[in-house]
Amino acid sequence: MDTVTGKVAVVTGAGAGIGRAVAIRLARAGCAVGLIDLDPAGLAQTRDLVEAIDGHAACAIADVSLREDVDAGLQALATSLGPVDILVNNAGILNTCGFLEITDAQWRRTFAINLDGAFFCCQAVLGSMVARGSGCVINMASWTGKQGVAQHAAYGATKAALINLTQSLAAEFGPQGIRVHAVCPGIIVDTEMRAAAEERNRAQGLPAMETRVQAVPLRRGGMPSEVAELVAFLASDAAGYMTGQAINVTGGLWMN
């Protein structure tokens, strides 16, 4: 039996891409999954996919950048599924953009979703995890949080902050039996985010995917399911002596 069987996992940004793959993988491992997203249609599709493998899912429409949305959404999920054992802060946006062109609104929106969202979700669930003496938080960061990349100033800054937040929380809550990790994907294909980034790159005359994967030792983009495998491992007891790590899943694009 998988060590996460019977646990309650909440995944933000579960309406598409990596979040959807994580929700399905955790459901396959036996978790009841709480799905949070802005997009009701995407949420319903993920719920249907979870139910198609006989998983149990509940949905909450919420904007993770708003504390009241997060609190209400997590409360509703805890009421229908039970207290949260595993939180995956996955919701995020990417705005590839030259630094001089970033508007205040874009900068703030990127921080509000990618960083404040994780802050609000963590504050909402950690109290109950502390009371129960166990729990696991996984923050979806990026290799660009470890290495600055042109056209990624706002995004990379949020992901670097998320990695540092991960380490701070791992240090603060480790004594209470709570493990906190970051996952750092590289070029993950087949997600809305990647499709939108490709389009922007084309418009800005930046290199296409085929060119960029030449810098990846494994010479291909990753699949959302490959990120989900890492999340499932980190959430399980098999990773019971690991906390505060920021693990790359980049095909070797980033090795530090």
Ligand SMILES: NC(=O)c1ccc[n+]([C@@H]2O[C@H](COP(=O)([O-])OP(=O)(O)OC[C@H]3O[C@@H](n4cnc5c(N)ncnc54)[C@H](O)[C@@H]3O)[C@@H](O)[C@H]2O)c1
């Ligand atoms: N795709 C990649 O190559 C890649 C690489 C590194 C890191 N990541 C990270 O992985 C995570 C998921 O990326 P993806 O490629 O699956 O993206 P995606 O755009 O395909 O999906 C993101 C999901 O988050 C939801 N979302 C966006 N803003 C939200 C908000 N304010 N509140 C709630 N939900 C919101 C969207 O509706 C969507 O369903 C992000 O944090 C991203 O930064 C992705």
